[in-house]
Amino acid sequence: MFPSTFFASILLKDPMFLFLSGLGLLVLFFWYFATELESRKRNVGTFLILGICGLMALALYPPKESLKGGIDLVGGSSFTLQVKPKLDETTGQPIPLMKEDVTQAKSIIEKRLNERGTKDLQTYETGEDKILVQMPGMSPEESEEVKELLEKVARLELRRVNLEGFHPGPDGRTLAERIDSGDEPRKPGFGVFKHSYEDREGNTRTEFLLLNNRVALTGKDVATAYPETMGASHNVAITLTSAGGDKMINLTKDMAPGRDRIAVVLDGEVITAPTVQSVPLGKRFQIEGQSSHDEARSLSNALKNPLENPLEIIETRVISPTLGAAVITQGIWAGIIGLTLTALFVLIYYRTAGLVALIGLTVNTIMIFGGMAMFGFTFTLPGIAGMILSIGMAVDANVLIYERLREEIGHGKSLKSAISAAYDKAFSAIFDSNITSLITALILFWMGSGTVKGFAITLTIGLLSSIFSAILVTRVMFRWGNDLHLLKKLSFLDLIKSSTFDFLSKVKPAYVVSGLLLLASLGGFVFRGQKGLGIDFTGGTQIQFELGSHHIEQAAVEASLEKVQTSKRPSVQEEKAISGEQLTIRCADQDVDAIVANLRESFPILGEKVEEVKNGEKTGDMVYAIQQSTDSVSAALGKDFMIESCIALGLGLLGILTYITLRFEFSFALGGFLALIHDVVMSAGIIILCGGELSLIHVAALLTIAGYSVNDTIIIFDRIRESLKEGDGDVKILMNEAINATLSRTILTSLTTIATVTVLAILGTGQLQDFSLMILIGLIVGTYSSIFIAAPVVLWWSERKGGSLRKEILHTTLAESDIQTVN
Structure with missing residues (x-):
C-alpha cells in the first residue's frame, strides 16, 4: 500500500478525525446560513465547499479500492445453505422442517450480513430446504468470516446450575462427571455439559456442570447486544426485554449469593457459568471471554438475530459478473x-x-x-x-x-x-x-x-x-x-420562445x-398474467452444467438461446466452484428441455457422449460426458x-x-x-x-x-x-x-x-x-x-x-x- 493510501485509510478510520471534520463542516454550514454579510457568506461558503470536497476526495483515494461494485457489476461469492431441522428440547428428536423455518432463516441471514444496509446482498430460497446467498466479491478472509457468521446459530440459553452435580463420589469424581462417563444413571430433568475456562494463572480448566433441562431464558428474550472492549478484555453486553427481565428476576430471586451459579449456553456450549453475587439480577448482564473485538461484535450481531434452525454451508462458489x-x-x-x-x-x-x-x-x-x-x-x-x-x-x-x-x-x-x-x-x-x-x-x-x-x-x-x-x-x-x-x-441562447399555449x-x-x-396497460397485465413477469418474480428451474476445466463464453450461450422459442427469457451465469467452471441457466419450468437440447447441439463440449459406467463397470449405454442437474428455484427476491x-x-x-x-x-x-x-x-x-x-x-x-x-x-x-x-x-x-x-x-x-x-x-x-x-x-x-x-x-x-x-x-x-x- 502506498504511503498516501495508508494515510487516507488511517484518517478515515479514526473516529476523532471524522468527528472533528464533520463538526467543523457543520459549523461552517450553519455560519453560512446565519450570516447576513455577502462577503462573509462568500468566504465561509468557499471554505465549506473546499472542506467537503477535500474530505470526499480523501474518501475516494484510491478509487479502485474505495468504490465497491455490486455482484451484478463485479461478481462475488455465492453460498448455498441447507436449513437443518431443530431438535425437540424434551425428546431430542428432529422437528419436521416447515416453510416458515426457511423463511425465518432467510430473514435472519439478511439481517446478520447486511445490518447497515450498505451491501448488495441477495438471498433467495431454492428447493425445499436451501437458501442461496450472493454477495459482491470479497477477500478469502472475508469469505471465511461470512461462512462462520452464516453457520452460527446463536441459540442463547440461560440455565440454572444444579449444585448436586459437584458432589464427589467414592472415586473422587463429581456426580456430573460420573453421569457424563455413564458410570451413574442420568438424573431426570437435568443434563451434563462440559465447561472449559482459564483460571487466574492462565491455565485451561475443565469442569462438568449439571444443568436444568428447563431453559430459563433464550435469545428471544434479548433486546439488544453490543460489544464492549476494555483493554484486553472483550465482552458482549446484553440487555433483556421486559419479559426477559421478569424471567431473570424469577430465576435468581431465590438463589444464594456467592453460592448458586447460572450457566450461559450458546449453541449447546457453556460459554460462562458465573456465581451469582447479588440477587435478584436484572435486565443487563455480560458474556465474557471473547478473544477479540471482532469476535465480540460478530457474536453480538448473531445474538440480536438468533436462528431457530441450524444452517450448513453445502457449497461455496465464486461468481463472474452477471x-x-x-x-x-x-x-x-x-x-x-x-x-x-x-x-x-x-x-x-x-x-x-x-x-x-x-x-x-x-x-x-x-x-x-x-x-x-x-x-x-x-x-x-x-x-x-x-x-x-x-x-x-x-x-x-x-x-x-x-x-x-x-x-x-x-x-x-x-x-x-x-x-x-x-x-x-x-x-x-x-x-x-x-x-x-x-x-x-x-x-x-x-x-x-x-x-x-x-x-x-x-x-x-x-x-x-x-x-x-x-x-x-x-x-x-x-x-x-x-x-x-x-x-x-x-x-x-433562447431557442424556446415564450408561448401562450392553452x-x-x-x-x-x-x-x-x-x-x-x-x-390497455391494465388489460395487458390481466391478459398476459404470469407471461408478463420474468423469472425473478415467478421462479422456475435452475439448470447447471459442471464444465470442469472446459470453458464456454456466457455471451455465446446467450446468443444461442436467443434462437430458442421460450415462454420466458432465460438468464445465464458463469460460475466457479472447487470442481471447476459451471454454467448455470435460470429459466421457466416448461423451457428446460428446449434449452438443454439447444445447448447440447450448439456446443460440442456439451454434446459429447461417453459409455456409461456404473459400479466400476461399463453398461454399454451412451450418456453425455457433461451431465446437467436441475433444481426448482423460488423467485429471486x-x-x-x-x-x-x-x-x-x-x-x-x-x-x-x-x-x-x-x-x-x-x-x-x-x-x-x-x-x-x-x-x-x-x-x-x-x-x-x-x-x-x-x-x-x-x-x-x-x-x-x-x-x-x-x-x-x-x-x-x-x-x-x-x-x-x-x-x-x-x-x-x-x-x-x-x-x-x-x-x-x-x-x-x-x-x-x-x-x-x-x-x-x-x-x-x-x-x-x-x-x-x-x-x-x-x-x-x-x-x-x-x-x-x-x-x-x-x-x-x-x-x-x-x-x-x-x-x-x-x-x-x-x-x-x-x-x-x-x-
Missing part, C-alpha cells in the same frame, strides 16, 4: 457520452453561467462518489439508477435557476440583483421537489432491502449533494464573479388518450420483494401526499399523486404491451420514474402557486401562464435527460438496455403527465364544488414564509 465486462464497458461509455452531451448543452446554451453550473455538477459528483466510498456503500445497477436521477435533478435545478435568471434580466434588473432574485424565487421549487423525492428515498430505505435499499441509499446521497451544489456551490461562484468584476453581463383546454383529449393507454417494494412505494406516496397537502393544498397533492400513479402504471404497461417481461431491474427503473415524475410535477406546481398568489384574473388563465413559464425548463431538462438515457439504451445490452428503455418511456410519460394530467386535476378538484384555488393557496396551512431562503 452483466459481464462488455456490458460494464458499454455502461461506462454510455455514461461518458451522455454526460458529455449534457455538459456541452449547458455550456453552449448558458455560456458563462453554464461553466458555473458544470463546476457545481462536478462538486455534486465528487460528493456522491465520496459519500458512497466513505460509508462503504455498494454501487449496483439500481444504485446507479438513483445516481442518474439525482444528477438529473441537479441539472434540473441549474436550468430552473437560469431560466429564472433570464426572466429577471429581461425585467431590466442589474446582474447582481437578477442573480439574487433568481435564487430566491427558484429556491422553493428546488427545495420542494428534492424534499418530496427525499421522503420517498428514506421510506424505501426503511422498508426496502437489497436492490431497493441500494437505490434508496444512492438517491438519498445524490439528493443531498444536488441541493448543496445547486443552491450553495453555484451561488458562491456567482458571488466571486460579481465581487471580482468577472461577471458584467450574462447572455443565453394547455388546460386540451384536458379532454389528454384524458381520453391517457384513459385508453391505462386501460420474488413475490416478497414485489410486495415489499409496493408497500414501500405506497408509504412514499402517502408521505408525498401529506407533504404536498401541507406545503400547497390537497388539490395539488391529488394531482401529483394521480400523475405519479399514471406514470408508473403506464410505463410498466407499455413494456408488457410490447411483449416484454418485468424483472427486478424494472423495479429500479420504476422507482427512478416515480422520482422524476414527482420532481417535474412539483416544479410546475410551485410556479402555479406563485402565479396565483401574485396575479389577478381568471385562475385557468394564470395556470396556463405558469405552465408556459416553466415550459422552457421542462423541455430543456427532459431533452438532456432523454438524450443521456437514449445513448444508454442504444449502446447497452441485456439488463442495461431493459433498464434504459423503461426509463426512456417513463421520462416521456412523466413530462406529458406533469402538464396534461397533474395540473388539470388540480383545477378540477378545486372547482368541483365552486371553490377557489386562489383562496385555498392564500389560506394554506404552511405559508411560504415558513421556509426562508438565506442565499
Whole structure:
C-alpha cells in the first residue's frame, strides 16, 4: 500500500478525525446560513465547499479500492445453505422442517450480513430446504468470516446450575462427571455439559456442570447486544426485554449469593457459568471471554438475530459478473457520452453561467462518489439508477435557476440583483421537489432491502449533494464573479420562445388518450398474467452444467438461446466452484428441455457422449460426458420483494401526499399523486404491451420514474402557486401562464435527460438496455403527465364544488414564509 493510501485509510478510520471534520463542516454550514454579510457568506461558503470536497476526495483515494461494485457489476461469492431441522428440547428428536423455518432463516441471514444496509446482498430460497446467498466479491478472509457468521446459530440459553452435580463420589469424581462417563444413571430433568475456562494463572480448566433441562431464558428474550472492549478484555453486553427481565428476576430471586451459579449456553456450549453475587439480577448482564473485538461484535450481531434452525454451508462458489465486462464497458461509455452531451448543452446554451453550473455538477459528483466510498456503500445497477436521477435533478435545478435568471434580466434588473432574485424565487421549487423525492428515498430505505435499499441509499446521497451544489456551490461562484468584476453581463441562447399555449383546454383529449393507454396497460397485465413477469418474480428451474476445466463464453450461450422459442427469457451465469467452471441457466419450468437440447447441439463440449459406467463397470449405454442437474428455484427476491417494494412505494406516496397537502393544498397533492400513479402504471404497461417481461431491474427503473415524475410535477406546481398568489384574473388563465413559464425548463431538462438515457439504451445490452428503455418511456410519460394530467386535476378538484384555488393557496396551512431562503 502506498504511503498516501495508508494515510487516507488511517484518517478515515479514526473516529476523532471524522468527528472533528464533520463538526467543523457543520459549523461552517450553519455560519453560512446565519450570516447576513455577502462577503462573509462568500468566504465561509468557499471554505465549506473546499472542506467537503477535500474530505470526499480523501474518501475516494484510491478509487479502485474505495468504490465497491455490486455482484451484478463485479461478481462475488455465492453460498448455498441447507436449513437443518431443530431438535425437540424434551425428546431430542428432529422437528419436521416447515416453510416458515426457511423463511425465518432467510430473514435472519439478511439481517446478520447486511445490518447497515450498505451491501448488495441477495438471498433467495431454492428447493425445499436451501437458501442461496450472493454477495459482491470479497477477500478469502472475508469469505471465511461470512461462512462462520452464516453457520452460527446463536441459540442463547440461560440455565440454572444444579449444585448436586459437584458432589464427589467414592472415586473422587463429581456426580456430573460420573453421569457424563455413564458410570451413574442420568438424573431426570437435568443434563451434563462440559465447561472449559482459564483460571487466574492462565491455565485451561475443565469442569462438568449439571444443568436444568428447563431453559430459563433464550435469545428471544434479548433486546439488544453490543460489544464492549476494555483493554484486553472483550465482552458482549446484553440487555433483556421486559419479559426477559421478569424471567431473570424469577430465576435468581431465590438463589444464594456467592453460592448458586447460572450457566450461559450458546449453541449447546457453556460459554460462562458465573456465581451469582447479588440477587435478584436484572435486565443487563455480560458474556465474557471473547478473544477479540471482532469476535465480540460478530457474536453480538448473531445474538440480536438468533436462528431457530441450524444452517450448513453445502457449497461455496465464486461468481463472474452477471452483466459481464462488455456490458460494464458499454455502461461506462454510455455514461461518458451522455454526460458529455449534457455538459456541452449547458455550456453552449448558458455560456458563462453554464461553466458555473458544470463546476457545481462536478462538486455534486465528487460528493456522491465520496459519500458512497466513505460509508462503504455498494454501487449496483439500481444504485446507479438513483445516481442518474439525482444528477438529473441537479441539472434540473441549474436550468430552473437560469431560466429564472433570464426572466429577471429581461425585467431590466442589474446582474447582481437578477442573480439574487433568481435564487430566491427558484429556491422553493428546488427545495420542494428534492424534499418530496427525499421522503420517498428514506421510506424505501426503511422498508426496502437489497436492490431497493441500494437505490434508496444512492438517491438519498445524490439528493443531498444536488441541493448543496445547486443552491450553495453555484451561488458562491456567482458571488466571486460579481465581487471580482468577472461577471458584467450574462447572455443565453433562447431557442424556446415564450408561448401562450392553452394547455388546460386540451384536458379532454389528454384524458381520453391517457384513459385508453391505462386501460390497455391494465388489460395487458390481466391478459398476459404470469407471461408478463420474468423469472425473478415467478421462479422456475435452475439448470447447471459442471464444465470442469472446459470453458464456454456466457455471451455465446446467450446468443444461442436467443434462437430458442421460450415462454420466458432465460438468464445465464458463469460460475466457479472447487470442481471447476459451471454454467448455470435460470429459466421457466416448461423451457428446460428446449434449452438443454439447444445447448447440447450448439456446443460440442456439451454434446459429447461417453459409455456409461456404473459400479466400476461399463453398461454399454451412451450418456453425455457433461451431465446437467436441475433444481426448482423460488423467485429471486420474488413475490416478497414485489410486495415489499409496493408497500414501500405506497408509504412514499402517502408521505408525498401529506407533504404536498401541507406545503400547497390537497388539490395539488391529488394531482401529483394521480400523475405519479399514471406514470408508473403506464410505463410498466407499455413494456408488457410490447411483449416484454418485468424483472427486478424494472423495479429500479420504476422507482427512478416515480422520482422524476414527482420532481417535474412539483416544479410546475410551485410556479402555479406563485402565479396565483401574485396575479389577478381568471385562475385557468394564470395556470396556463405558469405552465408556459416553466415550459422552457421542462423541455430543456427532459431533452438532456432523454438524450443521456437514449445513448444508454442504444449502446447497452441485456439488463442495461431493459433498464434504459423503461426509463426512456417513463421520462416521456412523466413530462406529458406533469402538464396534461397533474395540473388539470388540480383545477378540477378545486372547482368541483365552486371553490377557489386562489383562496385555498392564500389560506394554506404552511405559508411560504415558513421556509426562508438565506442565499
